[in-house]
Amino acid sequence: MKTFACSVPTNVFFGAGEVSRAGELAVTLGKRAMLLAAKDTMRQLGFLERVEQLLTAAGIEVVVQDDVSPNPRDVDIDNQTRIFLEQQCDFTVGLGGGSAMDSAKAVAFLAGQGGGTISDYLAGGDHADLSDPAIRPACPIMVITTTAGTGSETTPWWVITNTTDHEKPGTGNSTTAARYAIVDPQLMLTIPASITASTGIDVLFHAMEAYLATIATPFTDLLAQEAIRIVMANLGTVLEDGSDLEARSQMAWANTLAGIAIGEGGSGTVGIHALGHSIGGQTDAAHGLTMAAVGPAFMRKTWDADISRYAQVSRMLGYDQGNLTEQQLAQKSAEALEQVLERFGCRITMTDLGVKEEMIEAMTDSVFKTMVGVLDCSLKPISREDVIALYRESL
């Protein structure tokens, strides 16, 4: 067995009704919270008011910042952090999907540095190495997730769009994992089918990529395989009936497991996420769909890097075409993935997402500038030429 580290730094509170804990947990983090939530939706659903009341009832002063956009931008974070510091907040609460949670992490991080410009700390910035001892710890973070996707609840990672060069770098350090994550499937019953699909597919990619990463460990393997099993058994059900609490709970749990798997160790995802992020930076497409667009090409390119793991992926994706050898099963992993994407309505091309061939050069630059650590976790080395070819194949 290899050597590895294992821990789950976030305290996850999982289950229907668990959002009611928000107040009791928050009081351990400070007196004044900035509550970050996605624009409009959280208020329309009544979630914003509910969480605000829970916090207030626990004696927390709440600064509401419900202007989080779907792919949060550097300038938003700078502005929210300025308000956080002006209002002398102690901690952030992110309520929503990946955008709200990542904003909560980024604001808490930048506030920990005393404010400034978040892009200085993103890939390409002057202080991009967040493990530098000169970097101060983030302020405490609590997240309440309302989607079963992104895994942001349990990872230290956050993704902010750099508006200067249209990049979407992921970053984070050991202080930017949430102190508490509330995963309450009751908040997920009204997610529209399109978001259920794209976030559900994101869970599948997190788990599959964690299993196909050079830094996979027996711990991440265990969680990732269980997450894939649960997604395959439940994503169809929640797409048919979004109000099925048990199936929503299962998807939320799969997301939590996959999130823990990619939060462990150096990074957790591989080339699929590296390529997907740069599509997101250019097009604002839903995160999960960007992976769906490039995933099959990536599998086709890399399947022979580890026959046993790629064969196992095919099996876990339910690919069964008679008596295939391990080698054949591995080779068919791209096809297995395509069938699953088709089944869940996520078979899509980069062209569908608005990518034009002339963007590929800039997207490739972006991969190597912002996601090279993730790319290098792939089981096969991926060169610049490979990335261009993978993008072309996925148009």
Add this chain to the structure above:
Amino acid sequence: MKTFACSVPTNVFFGAGEVSRAGELAVTLGKRAMLLAAKDTMRQLGFLERVEQLLTAAGIEVVVQDDVSPNPRDVDIDNQTRIFLEQQCDFTVGLGGGSAMDSAKAVAFLAGQGGGTISDYLAGGDHADLSDPAIRPACPIMVITTTAGTGSETTPWWVITNTTDHEKPGTGNSTTAARYAIVDPQLMLTIPASITASTGIDVLFHAMEAYLATIATPFTDLLAQEAIRIVMANLGTVLEDGSDLEARSQMAWANTLAGIAIGEGGSGTVGIHALGHSIGGQTDAAHGLTMAAVGPAFMRKTWDADISRYAQVSRMLGYDQGNLTEQQLAQKSAEALEQVLERFGCRITMTDLGVKEEMIEAMTDSVFKTMVGVLDCSLKPISREDVIALYRESL
């Protein structure tokens, strides 16, 4: 799905050679360490000197306390804590099996209270509720395990023998989990077969009981089932050839997983551990063997509390007698366990461990005084009469 919490507060560093991290990790905990180790063995094996050197090389001042006995006693903890405080130590390092790790936790805890008498904090003592807000946090703890058993690396629990009334209560709170646990299978290559067996069986009981606990969660179920699978696949190998590093690694990993499973939530084990502990308090028998003595009777008593889980235990224990129904499989779980204990040389009675019938009354008192929280995690209620009957059956 039920609601539950999930986290792994201990940072586990797993793998051959990982003991070399001891210094780099220790410097984050303070300047002066008390290194607690089992009497004689750790020095004979050279482990004590090695760890002392690693700590010293990192600039840590080390107070060596290598007088830990197999079942650490309250009076030892009081004495070691007095020295810890006199010597102005900052943190403890437990090097060895459960006894050394539990001593490190108990000393760090008592030192956190400013010293005193540990029995005041054990079941029956004046301050036995360690979740009381008046209880101060333990000093930091690091553990380096040299056995694949006990799970103490990753749990907040510690077990100290109360010498006044011969009890062996387990206790702990959220501050008594180790900050760092080093699990290095290279330190396990020379464990004698008898200890390999009794600790390996302990791992099996941790995992099996975690799976059969009222407080089981999807997270603990996943880890517990994987731990059982690994024990069944590897315990025979390490018993045949203790120097097999891969099999030792697998057992160490199973122990880590089972430890995480029983460290989550309120307690993790059930009636088998509750009854076993009280045998240990009376006889000083190896911890794992006490569970082996009472396990089958417990299964025979409780199998109908949850047919599906007990049937799954039979399957995981490799019990296969043709086309049994779920009900029959569950009913046979005691027999399945007996076969496994037989196979690993741990089929044993309480009489073999030195228990006499006249001790049963005191042992039963002890269960209800010190282990009732654990007992109540069993899937079936267990009365005082039941405990007496289970002990009688296990003589």
